[in-house]
Amino acid sequence: MDENFIHQLYLDHQRTAELPSPRLVEDWLNRLLQLLFPEYSEEHFASERVFAREFETNALKFLTILDVIRDKLERPASEVQTEFYAGIPAMRQSLMEDATAILNGDPAAKSTTEVIRTYPGFFTLAVFRVANSLCRLGVPLIPRVLTEHAHMRTGIDIHPGATIGRRFCIDHGTGIVIGETVEIGDDVKIYQGVTLGALSVDKSLARTKRHPTIEDRVVIYAGATILGGDTVIGEDSVIGGNTWITKSVAAGSKVYYRE
Amino acid sequence: MDENFIHQLYLDHQRTAELPSPRLVEDWLNRLLQLLFPEYSEEHFASERVFAREFETNALKFLTILDVIRDKLERPASEVQTEFYAGIPAMRQSLMEDATAILNGDPAAKSTTEVIRTYPGFFTLAVFRVANSLCRLGVPLIPRVLTEHAHMRTGIDIHPGATIGRRFCIDHGTGIVIGETVEIGDDVKIYQGVTLGALSVDKSLARTKRHPTIEDRVVIYAGATILGGDTVIGEDSVIGGNTWITKSVAAGSKVYYRE
Amino acid sequence: MDENFIHQLYLDHQRTAELPSPRLVEDWLNRLLQLLFPEYSEEHFASERVFAREFETNALKFLTILDVIRDKLERPASEVQTEFYAGIPAMRQSLMEDATAILNGDPAAKSTTEVIRTYPGFFTLAVFRVANSLCRLGVPLIPRVLTEHAHMRTGIDIHPGATIGRRFCIDHGTGIVIGETVEIGDDVKIYQGVTLGALSVDKSLARTKRHPTIEDRVVIYAGATILGGDTVIGEDSVIGGNTWITKSVAAGSKVYYRE
Amino acid sequence: MDENFIHQLYLDHQRTAELPSPRLVEDWLNRLLQLLFPEYSEEHFASERVFAREFETNALKFLTILDVIRDKLERPASEVQTEFYAGIPAMRQSLMEDATAILNGDPAAKSTTEVIRTYPGFFTLAVFRVANSLCRLGVPLIPRVLTEHAHMRTGIDIHPGATIGRRFCIDHGTGIVIGETVEIGDDVKIYQGVTLGALSVDKSLARTKRHPTIEDRVVIYAGATILGGDTVIGEDSVIGGNTWITKSVAAGSKVYYRE
């Protein structure tokens, strides 16, 4: 190959700012999920103190990750860390409610153990709630690394900046896309292939609300596409599969695909 | 973090019943597939006896997995094991027919070697036939762990409880969802994004037929959605892409999306 | 299990022609991508010469892969290798343009670093451009192994034989299928769930153009399906989401899903 | 390099008879030791049945190893396997006595747990007793692979064909050499750097007794060398460090190095 090409590429390698190693980030995430959910863990902890120490180690690894990108943080890394871990009990509570909602919503599900251990929807939601929590604390890049890790494993793409309420239920899930400025209420349920996206991707809209709002208790069936920042799906609506919606829908509506 | 939270979580870890380790289950599955399909294997076996021994070891690992959940089995683990392995020659025969069907159905495919080694549809089907076989023997949880392993890798979600006939052909595949009570005949072909699902997910329907029946020689194109336990797609029908079907369709029908 | 079954299977293992080990192929690919994009690399190279040597080692590994299948090559392995590596600078240039196009096209993207490190669309495109380059040099099987590796990770299925122009932009991506004889112009953008496929999969059509042509600056929204070898989407057209298109569309058209 | 050299070497690789992979042999050994001694294990077994299954799997792996070299076995592999595993309870009993003897003989030792987990002398003895047991069953090569594995880790070289009585105590151990036809009684203790070797290494002596006999309750201090097949160290003797002995020593003798 051209020597000059190699030379330029080498300079590129030298210049590229240090990023937290993907392996480090994934190890931290997986360990955190194993600590939070026994269903993910293969380990037997010798005592409560040993268990607690693992949490501390996890928190310290998180600080190491933050240190690599500390120039891009708005606040001291240790402040970010403290707040993130303080929010974990509430986050786990929320995830347990999600698991129960999935169990109740899927006739094929036999137990929350099965949901937590085998449902890609739950896994993605767990990663999202972690990533979202970091987003809210102003951490750049890492949240996206986390949600893309889940996206690669499950085919479900939730932007870490989205807003998602309680008892969110994802069924099957492959092909779901939830954009950055989506707002989802409580007790919403969505199926595979649903897109909650933008009507336009003009770069100048980067900081505006470009994705829809889904109110409480809405159900959205497989393959439905709902677009636009002004589009609001009113509470208790049912959006049929393969529908294409770019305007708001009143509360209690039923929108079906005309066969 | 809150000490009480850590304490409760630790108790949770103590209480959670032992599950077979995911690594163990995946090792068993991958080894089985490597033994059944040389295309998956990286190994050179020294003799037929060594090869046969690997099968026995595989069978014993399976027994170890069953032992962990033996309280949840309806029959003695060893009986389950014997029947499962007795069914393997027929299962492999069936998979070889699937591979041939995929080869014949895809102009881009050059050989069954290519199909077995690189087609995610074939891989998912292989995992499904293993999982389904376990399902029929009353093994809980493991079948789901297996199909979700394939789902994570290929984006194709086939419930282990589904009924699928011979020479089943999946093309591309990402986004396919096949529900628990689906019944599929012989020589059926489906494309990416097809959903064979339920109309309603009322938990009380858990033990009823909630998903459609697809008769022999039906072809279902990309993105079609077919729902409901009473929905029957009659033999030799062609279901066009992006269609939405909730009622039965007579044999020999052609249902297209109206452009 | 039946002894005869084991015997036949063993013979099968003996007979199966050697294929390059998947691990070897993936190692080669990942190393190549790490060398080409610092964002993928976790390593610090001691000097430019060490870096250059890594490229040579990569090229030699490639030759080892080619050697395994040399009976199926049309030209000497070393000639294939030389041409492939000679084309790498241009290929990387093209991928940098793709990254910029993705950055410009997605309001949520913050930098090319983020695009290269976290966007599955970019990763799949990078693998495609490598695989396509091998395809054009007459290398069998390996290109498909590469694109299926990407397909498994991202849910995006681009056939290595497709023709894709410059500054191609994939947004989200899960569920995208791009067939073998697709031709895509420059500055095209497509979203998740888009299928560019064949109308018929008659095996006798294996060597004909069966997939559509997408001209310059076309945008295709989520879930659209465009089929057929004679179907041409004229330049500057916009194809709405969830549409189903089997006939050509004039330049500058806007095709929407009728709500 | 010379092409002819490569060619000859390649033929050599083709010709070399299959040997059990070192990794396979070591995995089998380590697993066996982990099952026999909880101090070596990092695992928590879910139930007694799971534990028992692990033993069966271990036994099957052993059969796979034997299968590779079955042309060199004097008896059917399965017969060898059955006898070997039948002898394990007695072998473990013997090793527990060894551990107690080491504990009693070393003022620095605090518990048998410490002995089993950290003493290289105990580890080597455990490997020896396994290898010796195979030797007696006529298994070639593998016993030597096992003892060399221990030799590499601990610097203690016990030929698998040696005869060693009960409650054998090795202190420190590095540099100990115990030859093929050594016979050691009960309650013997030896220190680092002790050699129990041959006076002559004439290849024609391969099947004769070439190494010394050590009777019950003998103690041999660091660096002593005792050589020859006719040399007998009578019971209750003490052999001082750095001594050089090629003739028999009466029972109850004390042989010291003259300072």
Added chain:
Amino acid sequence: MDENFIHQLYLDHQRTAELPSPRLVEDWLNRLLQLLFPEYSEEHFASERVFAREFETNALKFLTILDVIRDKLERPASEVQTEFYAGIPAMRQSLMEDATAILNGDPAAKSTTEVIRTYPGFFTLAVFRVANSLCRLGVPLIPRVLTEHAHMRTGIDIHPGATIGRRFCIDHGTGIVIGETVEIGDDVKIYQGVTLGALSVDKSLARTKRHPTIEDRVVIYAGATILGGDTVIGEDSVIGGNTWITKSVAAGSKVYYRE
């Protein structure tokens, strides 16, 4: 195998008190040595803060190890940890002096880099100084696990309880044994195969001084054996190789093996 044997063994596994996993202990040790000596490290740290964080993580891992055996500690784990890490700068200083002493004492050594990276004597000393430091803080078992880890790799067996002065120089090293109550002054140098041991191993002597005292600037050549708690080698003495010494030697003596 006998069912009763399996049953008893299983109970044994259940009963055996949790010990820190060997892998955990070795990871902690290796990481610590990598942080203390760049020559052992393969890593490039992104910033001083990232580097400092790695130290904190290391300290936390240490606490996890201590937690497993906290019932056997004389003091709170965190107190032990704090003191151990507070002593590290002095310990490293001491090890740098050891490295310089080895460099100065070996004509074949070219640099301290070579000494630290390749000399087993230095490695063992580094592990000893860590283990000894833990011993002095009353930590049981772990120090022995550490020194046996070094013993297995280098064949040098230094009891963690020994007392070793500054600028200690080990040349070659295999077969060296240094007992629990040895006391070594400053600037001492010893060669391979040297034993500093006990005259008697009566278990009742467990808490008495049983091993020799080596005063400042003594040199002990290969294969020398020095035994007994009352044996003092006076300062500036030279002990020839293969000698056997059980009585004290006046300062400035030269003891040679009579050829």
Added chain:
Amino acid sequence: MDENFIHQLYLDHQRTAELPSPRLVEDWLNRLLQLLFPEYSEEHFASERVFAREFETNALKFLTILDVIRDKLERPASEVQTEFYAGIPAMRQSLMEDATAILNGDPAAKSTTEVIRTYPGFFTLAVFRVANSLCRLGVPLIPRVLTEHAHMRTGIDIHPGATIGRRFCIDHGTGIVIGETVEIGDDVKIYQGVTLGALSVDKSLARTKRHPTIEDRVVIYAGATILGGDTVIGEDSVIGGNTWITKSVAAGSKVYYRE
């Protein structure tokens, strides 16, 4: 820990010149030995060309190692590489003779396969002949890294600078030390614990001959120590075990330890 300490240590890490990663060096060595000796290999090569390519890859890895230390080389790295690989056929021939000599010299050895696969003496000699070859080509540090790798595994410490003739036979081996300026003739045999060392380790002697000369057909028994640059053991001599020799010995002598 003290912040200043961390700061200084971090600077140390920044300053330390890049060294070839130990893992890289060991991978290269192990691969080379696997290619040269089928007994070390676990692999089945698909064709002679694939095999030849592995040699080329090995040679290229070697160049990468040399590149890291190229400032310390006396000649261009590629010249060193070319000469080293050109010398490999002769080096392997020499090692095969060593293996035969070990087989002939040990009544317990059954085949060269057993010798190559399990004898630590052969392994160390193989590593020595590689390291020595690099030494003669002026490569610094790496030869020592290689021989210490063997030393750690086998307890045999041969300085890479030593001169060793043909058909060299090491029996058992733990504790052998062979110094930098040792010269050994053909058909020499040595046992465990033999030291061929220096009388004085005055650093000023670094470039003089400080270690003994052993002429053809000499046998040296376990624990013998032979010291000094002027000491010559005349051909056909036998040096008894545990002897201590600092003066030359005429050809045909028999030197025994006086019991």
